[in-house]
Amino acid sequence: MSYNNEAYVVEKEDVKHDDLKVEPMTVTSRDQKSTPTKKPRAFCLSYLVNEHPPWYLCIWLGFQHFLTMLGSTLAIPFILQIPMCFQGNKLVISEILSTIFFVSGIATLLQTTFGVRLPIVQGGGSLAFVGPTFSILSLPQWRCPDLSGNSNSTASSNIDPTEVWQIRMREIQGAIMMTGLIQIVIGFAGVVGFFLRFIGPLTIAPTITLMGISLFSEAAESAGKHWEISMMTIALLVIFSQYLSRFDVPLPAFTRDRGCHVIRYPLFRSFPIIMAIISSWVICAIITAAGGFPSDPDNPNYLARTDRELSVLEEAKWFRFPYPGQWGTPTVSYAGVLGMLTGLLASLIESWVITTHARDYRGLHHPLNMR
Numbered sequence: 001m002s003y004n005n006e007a008y009v010v011e012k013e014d015v016k017h018d019d020l021k022v023e024p025m026t027v028t029s030r031d032q033k034s035t036p037t038k039k040p041r042a043f044c045l046s047y048l049v050n051e052h053p054p055w056y057l058c059i060w061l062g063f064q065h066f067l068t069m070l071g072s073t074l075a076i077p078f079i080l081q082i083p084m085c086f087q088g089n090k091l092v093i094s095e096i097l098s099t100i101f102f103v104s105g106i107a108t109l110l111q112t113t114f115g116v117r118l119p120i121v122q123g124g125g126s127l128a129f130v131g132p133t134f135s136i137l138s139l140p141q142w143r144c145p146d147l148s149g150n151s152n153s154t155a156s157s158n159i160d161p162t163e164v165w166q167i168r169m170r171e172i173q174g175a176i177m178m179t180g181l182i183q184i185v186i187g188f189a190g191v192v193g194f195f196l197r198f199i200g201p202l203t204i205a206p207t208i209t210l211m212g213i214s215l216f217s218e219a220a221e222s223a224g225k226h227w228e229i230s231m232m233t234i235a236l237l238v239i240f241s242q243y244l245s246r247f248d249v250p251l252p253a254f255t256r257d258r259g260c261h262v263i264r265y266p267l268f269r270s271f272p273i274i275m276a277i278i279s280s281w282v283i284c285a286i287i288t289a290a291g292g293f294p295s296d297p298d299n300p301n302y303l304a305r306t307d308r309e310l311s312v313l314e315e316a317k318w319f320r321f322p323y324p325g326q327w328g329t330p331t332v333s334y335a336g337v338l339g340m341l342t343g344l345l346a347s348l349i350e351s352w353v354i355t356t357h358a359r360d361y362r363g364l365h366h367p368l369n370m371r
Contacts, residue, residue: 175336
């Protein structure tokens with residue numbers, strides 16, 4: 001008599017059959033590998049909303065999302081540097097940017113923890129209030145004084161450049177805070193739910209398109225500083241995201257069960273933006289070290305050097321904790337609040353469109369069914 005030494009695993013399932021409780025046993029060979037059926041994933045997603053990537057992968061995915069919102073967030077201080085009277089002051093721009101990113105992270109954590117928990121980064125990249133800010137700062141009392149030193153008046157010589165831009169920042173802060181209170185009232189009153197009855201795909205699609213087109217001027221202005229490097233980055237992004245995304249890259253990995261081994265991971269599909277930016281920066285660094293870019297600041301190719309902003313790293317604070325009222329107590333005026341209300345409608349439309357788009361990715365049918 002021969003015996004099969006193959007090991008088996010016994011699984012039990014409770015089945016109620018009339019009044020008799022039967023426990024049928026299913027015998028499965030341990031050598032037989034289970035092949036779970038893969039569910040179709042919409043939009044070619046690597047992870048669904050109810051799935052949890054590894055923590056180390058979440059760090060890189062979050063960093064890529066940060067790079068995605070970096071462009072529109074960086075554009076705001078540079079757009080407002082002339083009316084806010086801190087043009088060319090890299091330290092002030094870095095201080096404002098650090099505050100924007102810090103507050104954006106806090107707002108995102110609150111939204112994803114206590115809010116509707118949609119995959120949305122609450123960033124400062126909205127341009128809805130940029131137009132009203134220009135209108136407010138174009139008033140006669142907010143025009144920038146002459147700080148070039150060409151004026152011989154005693155009043156001009158006693159002006160503090162820091163106070164010049166901070167007083168304008170406090171005015172804009174107060175106007176946006178009052179507009180935010182109005183948005184809170186609109187949300188609690190249920191007005192959003194009423195208007196959602198009339199918002200459909202025909203409304204959302206053109207609005208998303210217009211939101212992207214509105215950023216074209218800032219993107220074109222930044223890319224126009226060096227079109228060769230810009231087009232190279234765009235080409236790398238298209239190649240990584242559209243062509244190489246179908247290929248899995250072999251990467252080393254380690255697990256307790258298998259030890260050191262090689263896995264195949266969709267690297268270009270998960271991190272196309274990071275890969276394109278790193279590749280372009282490495283190429284620029286090599287050309288800079290080889291002396292391919294001029295050292296004359298007046299030469300347009302000088303903007304492609306990777307060492308042209310090293311002075312900011314030396315002068316700016318590496319660790320800084322933004323806090324409420326860091327630039328003084330916000331001021332409120334009728335002109336500022338009324339001017340900022342013009343951006344309220346655009347901000348509401350942006351919020352509705354982004355929320356609805358994120359809701360569709362989650363497969364929900366109403367923003368209230370998100371938990």
